[in-house]
Amino acid sequence: MKVAQSRYLLLLFLLTCELAPEVAAAVEKSSDGPGAVQEPLQLTDVPAAMEFIAAAEVAVIGFFQDLEIPVVSVFHSIVQKFQDVSFGISTDPEVLTHYNITGNTISLFRLVDNEQLNLDDEDIENIDVTKLSRFVEINSLHLVTEYNSVTVIGLFNSMIQIHLLLMMNKASPEYEENIHRYQKAAKLFQGKILFVVVDSGMKENGKVISFFKLKESQLPALAIYRTLDDEWDTRPIVEVSVENVQSFCDEFLEGKLLRENHESEEKTPKVEL
Structure with a gap:
């Protein structure tokens, strides 16, 4: 079993390493398209947050205690890069508690496998646009994901x-x-x-x-x-x-x-x- 898993990992390693420059380019390049400017939705209560997550294949929510911290502007700056991802923001204590958030956290929710992936305080303290974009890009699995x-x-x-x-x-x-x-x-x-x-x-x-x-x-x-x-x-x-x-x-x-x-x-x- 370990041999099988290592072969699969090796396949992935070869494919990703060979295309490493394209990985960087994909993260840096904005996927802005025609249409209205996308902005994160304000989620003011638990029902609104639940409905928001349920309606999207991939949803990213910034759970913030304070909207004046630097990561909030970074969060806003990547929204337009991902037209097929829904973005929301919440500072409501009940919403944060419902999703087990205890500090400033950015969470990605996937419909395909019901995963909640978190970037917690220590992860986002010094995060920049490139790193946050890469987190979203890598983890945005849809019902059908393009390889x-x-x-x-x-x-x-x-x-x-x-x-x-x-x-x-x-x-x-x-x-x-x-x-x-x-x-x-x-x-x-x-x-x-x-x-x-x-x-x-x-x-x-x-x-x-x-x-x-x-x-x-x-x-x-x-x-x-x-x-x-x-x-x-x-x-x-x-x-x-x-x-x-x-x-x-x-x-x-x-x-x-x-x-x-x-x-x-x-x-x-x-x-x-």
């Missing part, structure tokens, strides 16, 4: 140990329709399986595809992986449907793996990783 050199860290750190990867070229005309159905399927396995999309049109994602012994001619394809014991399976598909994604996931959860296809790989170290 890249930043999100891979958050995927590995998630408590959910089964990951389903859709490997498909984002430039294909069928992509938008397929990803819409993929998102519907993701809701059926919320809290059980992390749904990931890997753009096969990106050269740097070739290592992910080769890790699962897939060829370009077999794409689009689904690959499912359990980090705990290194079990995995793949299934080339003509199109994504809720039904075929659901059946593939159900079969994996029930232990119906193509184990014989992987026996030879278990005997041979994956030196390419």
